[in-house]
Amino acid sequence: MQYRIDPKSGNRISALGLGCMRLPGFALGKPDARAADAIISEAVAQGVNYLDTAYLYPGNEEAVGASLERLGLRDRVFVATKLPHASCKRYEDFDRIFDEQLRRLRTDHIDYYLMHNITSPVQWERVCSLGIEGWIAKQKAAGRIRRIGFSFHGSSVDFPVLLEAYDWDFCQIQYNYANETYQAGTTGLKAAAARGMAVFVMEPLLGGRLTDKLPGAAKRLLSQTADSQLTTPAAWGLSWVWNHPEVTMLLSGMTSAEQVAGNAAVASAALPGSMTAEQLATIARVVELFERANRVPCTGCSYCMPCPHGVNIPGCFAAYNVSYAHSWFTGMQQYFTASAIRTGQPRLASNCVGCGACTRHCPQHIDIPARLRDVQRRLQPGPIGLALKVMTRSR
Numbered sequence: 001m002q003y004r005i006d007p008k009s010g011n012r013i014s015a016l017g018l019g020c021m022r023l024p025g026f027a028l029g030k031p032d033a034r035a036a037d038a039i040i041s042e043a044v045a046q047g048v049n050y051l052d053t054a055y056l057y058p059g060n061e062e063a064v065g066a067s068l069e070r071l072g073l074r075d076r077v078f079v080a081t082k083l084p085h086a087s088c089k090r091y092e093d094f095d096r097i098f099d100e101q102l103r104r105l106r107t108d109h110i111d112y113y114l115m116h117n118i119t120s121p122v123q124w125e126r127v128c129s130l131g132i133e134g135w136i137a138k139q140k141a142a143g144r145i146r147r148i149g150f151s152f153h154g155s156s157v158d159f160p161v162l163l164e165a166y167d168w169d170f171c172q173i174q175y176n177y178a179n180e181t182y183q184a185g186t187t188g189l190k191a192a193a194a195r196g197m198a199v200f201v202m203e204p205l206l207g208g209r210l211t212d213k214l215p216g217a218a219k220r221l222l223s224q225t226a227d228s229q230l231t232t233p234a235a236w237g238l239s240w241v242w243n244h245p246e247v248t249m250l251l252s253g254m255t256s257a258e259q260v261a262g263n264a265a266v267a268s269a270a271l272p273g274s275m276t277a278e279q280l281a282t283i284a285r286v287v288e289l290f291e292r293a294n295r296v297p298c299t300g301c302s303y304c305m306p307c308p309h310g311v312n313i314p315g316c317f318a319a320y321n322v323s324y325a326h327s328w329f330t331g332m333q334q335y336f337t338a339s340a341i342r343t344g345q346p347r348l349a350s351n352c353v354g355c356g357a358c359t360r361h362c363p364q365h366i367d368i369p370a371r372l373r374d375v376q377r378r379l380q381p382g383p384i385g386l387a388l389k390v391m392t393r394s395r
Contacts, residue, residue: 001047002267004248006198008169009147013078013249015242016267017050018043018260019202020064021057021301022253031063035256040067042257044076046264052200052251053105054082054116055097061104069106079105082116082151085123091131098139109143114172115150117363121161124150133166151202152184153363159188163195170198174363175247176206177240177283178290182297186244193246201241201250207299210237210290213321218289225282235266240283245272295324296371297364304358304368312347313358313368320375328378335379349375 002015024035040051051068053060061081068074081101088094102108118124139145149170152159163171171192173184180186192199205211211233214222222236230236241250254260275283298317307313316335323331354369362368 001264002242002271003047006147006170006248007196008198011078013050013198014048014267015247015249015270016046016048016238016263017052017200017249017251018048019251019253020051020053020060022255023060023063024255025059030059033063033066036063036067037071038257039254039260040064040073041071042260043254043264044071044073046260048260048264049076050078050080050112050200050249050251052080054114055084055101056082056116061101065105065107074107078111079107080112080114081105081110082114085115085118085127085132088127088130088132091135094130094132094135098144102144109146111146112170113139113145113148118150118152118162119154119363119365120158121165124162124165147198149197149200152188153365154183156181156183156185156188159184160191163192163197168195168197170200170248172200172202172251174203175201175241175250176204176210176237178206178210178287178294179203189244189246198248199246201247203299204241204250204252205234205237206297207301209294209299209321210234213318214286215289215292218286221282221286221289225279229266229269230279232262234263236279236283236286238263238266239270239275240280242267242270243272243275243280247272292324295321295374296366298366299364301363303361303363307347307352308355308357309351309353310347311349311351311372313372315347316349316372316375316379320371320378323378332379335375348380349373350380352376 003012004015005011006013018040023031023039025032051064053064055061064079068077083094083097087097101110115124115127136145136148140148147169149168149172150162151172152162153174173188174182175184175189189199214233219233222233230239238250238252241247252263254263296317298314300314300318302314304313319331319335322334349372352369352372356369358368359366
């Protein structure tokens with residue numbers, strides 16, 4: 001395993017971190033204990049020493065804490081979790097939520113604690129008015145929080161403002177070869193590193209869309225330029241992120257022990273500055289192909305779910321993108337599967353009533369109702385839409 005140094009603490013952190021949100025069973029809020037044990041055990045065996053979870057990931061903190069206790073691995077890893085700041089209405093809420101997190105994770109301290117999903121400096125200013133800065137200082141003095149940071153899903157304009165707003169130890173940003181100018185982007189990555197902060201990367205493969213969901217032409221291009229290290233689209237995407245010396249660690253939401261082993265093998269060779277000019281040029285051409293097919297920037301995080309009207313929002317967007325990346329027919333097949341059209345309760349894009357309950361939860365700031373109308377126009381056009389209405393009414 002390759003390790004990189006957290007500049008402020010001197011901690012040696014594995015270049016590959018385990019993002020626990022997508023542990024098997026996460027969509028149901030009940031991560032599978034046996035699968036969690038296998039993945040965490042393999043991760044630590046491969047040298048991974050950073051695990052990321054959050055209060056808002058259903059059942060996740062409990063699953064991670066129970067696995068670490070069963071496996072006896074708590075002292076071998078850095079545990080990171082996040083404060084749902086929007087749920088904090090008064091100072092006492094900080095203690096209430098944090099104490100619950102310690103109980104869930106079966107620990108007496110959190111190594112890396114984040115303000116979860118900051119999209120604007122105004123959100124930080126609000127919790128400052130509740131006394132968060134004094135609370136952080138108190139927890140640090142007691143050793144209950146070791147390092148403090150934030151995860152960011154806002155605009156490139158707001159990111160430097162937030163960097164200046166507090167003496168942060170680290171930050172977590174979305175970063176991949178398709179998002180160099182999105183959210184914090186490359187400029188933000190370098191700005192945070194220049195301040196001596198550790199920078200952790202989430203969505204290095206854009207929720208899997210830079211792997212199996214790449215357009216066929218892009219996959220063929222990567223295959224033609226492959227070498228002994230860059231054998232898969234995932235290896236290309238991860239290596240591109242690790243090629244940046246400012247990146248301390250990237251998180252991968254690995255869902256099997258085999259995936260852990262594969263990503264760890266890539267991590268061992270993907271040193272800063274190791275990609276060649278030819279390989280970087282290949283990535284640039286892949287980005288062009290990807291952007292032509294990438295119509296909705298959904299990462300499948302499911303923060304928007306459940307929809308009160310039953311729409312499978314991530315499934316609709318995935319099928320819509322596939323209809324451009326591959327073919328309209330392939331997209332239709334995926335759409336019918338995702339919308340459960342053969343059941344008595346289909347989850348079609350046309351079920352959307354535009355209530356907007358989903359939009360305020362989207363880290364990518366997608367206008368979900370508007371884009372679901374796009375899905376409906378492409379995948380439920382004229383006669384198909386009428387046929388689906390007849391089918392669903394007859395059940």
